[in-house]
Amino acid sequence: MEQYMIKMENVKYEYSSMGEDSQLMAINSINIAVKKGEHLVILGHNGSGKSTLAKLMNGLLLPTEGNVYVNNMNTKDEDKVWDIRETAGMVFQNPDNQMVATIVEEDVAFGPENQGIPSLEIRKRVDEALRIVEMTEYKKHAPHLLSGGQKQRVAIAGILAMRPDCIILDEPTAMLDPIGRLEIISTIKKLNKIEKKTIVHITHYMDEAVEADRVLVMEQGEIVMEGTPREIFSQVEKVKRLGLDVPQVTELAYELRKEGINIPSQILTVEELVKAL
Amino acid sequence: MIIKIENLNYIYNPNTPFEKKALDNVNLNIDKGDFIGLIGHTGSGKSTLVQHLNGLIKPTTGKIIVDGMDITSEDANLKEVRQKVGLVFQYPEHQLFEETIYKDIAFGPKNLELKEGEVRERVKKAMELVGLNFDDLKDRSPFELSGGQKRRVAIAGVLAMKPKVLVLDEPTAGLDPRGRDEILGRIQKLYEEEGITIILVSHSMEDIARLVNRIVVMHKGKIAGEGPTKEIFKQAEELEKIGLGIPQITSFMRKYKLEGNKVRDDILTVKEAKEELINYLRSRGNA
Ligand SMILES: Nc1ncnc2c1ncn2[C@@H]1O[C@H](COP(=O)(O)OP(=O)(O)OP(=O)(O)O)[C@@H](O)[C@H]1O
Ligand SMILES: Nc1ncnc2c1ncn2[C@@H]1O[C@H](COP(=O)(O)OP(=O)(O)OP(=O)(O)O)[C@@H](O)[C@H]1O
Ligand SMILES: [Mg+2]
Ligand SMILES: [Mg+2]
Numbered sequence: 001m002e003q004y005m006i007k008m009e010n011v012k013y014e015y016s017s018m019g020e021d022s023q024l025m026a027i028n029s030i031n032i033a034v035k036k037g038e039h040l041v042i043l044g045h046n047g048s049g050k051s052t053l054a055k056l057m058n059g060l061l062l063p064t065e066g067n068v069y070v071n072n073m074n075t076k077d078e079d080k081v082w083d084i085r086e087t088a089g090m091v092f093q094n095p096d097n098q099m100v101a102t103i104v105e106e107d108v109a110f111g112p113e114n115q116g117i118p119s120l121e122i123r124k125r126v127d128e129a130l131r132i133v134e135m136t137e138y139k140k141h142a143p144h145l146l147s148g149g150q151k152q153r154v155a156i157a158g159i160l161a162m163r164p165d166c167i168i169l170d171e172p173t174a175m176l177d178p179i180g181r182l183e184i185i186s187t188i189k190k191l192n193k194i195e196k197k198t199i200v201h202i203t204h205y206m207d208e209a210v211e212a213d214r215v216l217v218m219e220q221g222e223i224v225m226e227g228t229p230r231e232i233f234s235q236v237e238k239v240k241r242l243g244l245d246v247p248q249v250t251e252l253a254y255e256l257r258k259e260g261i262n263i264p265s266q267i268l269t270v271e272e273l274v275k276a277l
Numbered sequence: 278m279i280i281k282i283e284n285l286n287y288i289y290n291p292n293t294p295f296e297k298k299a300l301d302n303v304n305l306n307i308d309k310g311d312f313i314g315l316i317g318h319t320g321s322g323k324s325t326l327v328q329h330l331n332g333l334i335k336p337t338t339g340k341i342i343v344d345g346m347d348i349t350s351e352d353a354n355l356k357e358v359r360q361k362v363g364l365v366f367q368y369p370e371h372q373l374f375e376e377t378i379y380k381d382i383a384f385g386p387k388n389l390e391l392k393e394g395e396v397r398e399r400v401k402k403a404m405e406l407v408g409l410n411f412d413d414l415k416d417r418s419p420f421e422l423s424g425g426q427k428r429r430v431a432i433a434g435v436l437a438m439k440p441k442v443l444v445l446d447e448p449t450a451g452l453d454p455r456g457r458d459e460i461l462g463r464i465q466k467l468y469e470e471e472g473i474t475i476i477l478v479s480h481s482m483e484d485i486a487r488l489v490n491r492i493v494v495m496h497k498g499k500i501a502g503e504g505p506t507k508e509i510f511k512q513a514e515e516l517e518k519i520g521l522g523i524p525q526i527t528s529f530m531r532k533y534k535l536e537g538n539k540v541r542d543d544i545l546t547v548k549e550a551k552e553e554l555i556n557y558l559r560s561r562g563n564a
Contacts, residue, residue, distance in 0.1 A: 015421065044453070045425075045453035045455060045456065046423050046424070046425025046426055046429075046451075046452060046453045046456055047422070047423040047425065047426055048453075051423065051424065093424045093451065094368065094370060094424065096368065096370070140294075141295065142295060145289065145290070145295060145297075146320070147319050147320040147324060148319065148324065148367045148368065148447065149318075149319025149320065149480075150319055150320050152319075153319070171424070171451060174450040174451050175319070175367070175447060175450055175480070176319060176480060177316075177317070177318040177319050177480045177520045177521060178480060178482060178520070178521055178522035179318070179517065179520040179521065179522065180318065180319055180520060181480070204451065204452065204453050204454060204457075206454070207525065240455075243453050243454065243455035243456070244453065244454050244455070245454035245455075245458075247525060248483065248524065248525040248526040248529070248547050249525060249526065249529050251547050252526065252529070252547050252550050252551060252554070255547065255551045256551065256554060256555070256558075259551075259555055261554075261555070261558055270525060270528055270529045270532055271532075273529055273533075274529065274532050274533050274536060277533065277538075277554070277558070
């Protein structure tokens with residue numbers, strides 16, 4: 001089991017407030033193993049259970065049934081709560097839920113402070129994290145007074161400063177401008193490729209999913225598709241039936257094929273399509 | 278002209294260490310029936326600007342006229358302003374406050390002193406417009422929804438007011454692709470059928486490209502450019518310099534042309550690209 005960062009066994013989750021009449025399980029019998037160093041992307045329509053799954057992955061929620069292991073530690077083991085949070089850091093869907101301090105740099109320092117990191121080292125990490133997300137000039141600002149995208153950057157910096165082995169990002173680019181998105185995605189890629197971090201990345205942007213090692217698609221609390229981005233996105237019809245989309249160039253290639261134009265069916269990027277035509 | 282903004286300046290927290298000039302001498306005219314895309318890097322001032330349009334924020338200096346009414350004057354009737362201009366916030370959580378979804382969406386129409394039956398009709402219609410099932414969800418708490426579901430409730434609340442000017446601040450952030458297409462499709466239909474004016478703030482160049490007829494570009498609190506959609510998206514390099522971009526499909530067509538293929542490079546949607554390429558490839562004779 002050593003090679004797995006996260007392992008979920010027959011996990012079910014039901015929100016208690018969902019009511020007795022509701023037959024709905026937010027998470028229904030899920031088995032997943034996320035390998036160490038893997039870059040996993042999770043797709044799925046609104047309410048399919050992605051955020052719930054993410055919160056189960058770092059022990060914020062405990063399974064109603066089944067077990068979740070983070071680096072071999074069961075999330076139900078109360079003694080391991082802090083170790084688990086240190087191993088798997090999470091960037092929430094709404095950054096407002098994550099802001100704790102009244103000044104940006106203190107907010108970013110909050111995690112490492114709780115980890116008991118020496119203050120000189122914290123200083124270094126905070127500066128570096130803010131530089132990566134390009135928020136250095138805002139370090140003395142109040143986080144709640146930032147624009148939407150700026151808050152999102154600070155939330156990401158907060159996790160970077162904790163240097164967890166596994167980073168779970170719940171729609172980290174939803175409020176970012178196009179260049180900001182590219183920057184965050186390239187940061188995620190760097191963390192994965194160079195620093196060997198395990199990445200679990202939830203997104204509604206199909207072009208971000210193209211970067212993953214593996215893609216999972218959720219539907220009503222279950223995993224309904226699994227594969228490499230190429231395997232997933234070559235099934236244009238099925239992906240669309242699940243309420244999702246494919247990158248624009250993939251769609252164009254698919255449409256052209258339907259018209260009898262001879263190009264490969266597994267186009268994922270602009271460069272690939274230029275070459276194919 | 279339905280909106281006229283003159284010499285608008287806005288400073289957050291003046292005379293404190295947090296002082297921030299968010300809008301810098303903004304001048305903008307929006308015609309009745311326009312579908313405007315407002316784009317700009319994070320922190321460029323988009324949300325600050327649109328919050329002025331329904332009187333939520335008062336200018337530090339400058340003037341805003343909406344539908345003939347000076348909304349920046351001392352005695353402006355804010356209730357009337359909010360009826361004219363409906364604003365969907367960037368973070369829908371900030372807009373939800375009632376204990377059930379029904380009450381939340383009904384809040385605005387109730388304030389208009391409509392009859393209960395009419396309120397109910399509007400809530401039902403608005404939920405339908407955003408793809409929320411009325412019977413299943415009306416009695417649930419808006420706080421126990423997923424992120425994308427909350428956003429739909431917030432949009433429904435504004436649609437139920439039937440505003441003349443609809444301002445949407447990142448309405449599709451967090452929506453899944455089908456939800457995004459559904460809601461934008463319905464907003465477009467609303468636009469075409471009711472002749473309302475729409476201002477769409479978005480970081481999705483793809484959404485902007487296929488919906489709006491004019492684009493306003495903001496950069497560091499100033500208007501950095503303005504023009505018809507195709508004109509603005511021709512300026513890829515300039516847009517990238519200020520944190521923006523062009524749709525993936527437009528970027529593909531430009532690269533393909535650079536490789537020596539004689540195709541148009543002002544394509545904005547997959548559909549347009551398909552037609553252009555089929556004509557080109559067939560004329561080249563390899564299809
Ligand atoms: N606090 C809660 N109480 C009760 N039900 C909840 C709660 N949070 C989420 N749910 C429900 O659980 C299901 C899964 O929600 P979840 O937030 O995991 O979806 P998601 O895939 O992250 O969606 P989105 O793309 O909109 O963020 C949904 O049906 C949702 O309404
Ligand atoms: N309440 C506030 N107090 C102080 N400064 C603020 C406040 N709200 C926003 N700002 C600052 O004003 C500037 C403009 O913010 P605004 O929210 O209008 O940007 P935006 O273009 O909507 O960005 P985004 O795309 O990230 O939503 C930013 O630099 C931001 O930090
Ligand atoms: Mg979610
Ligand atoms: Mg904003």
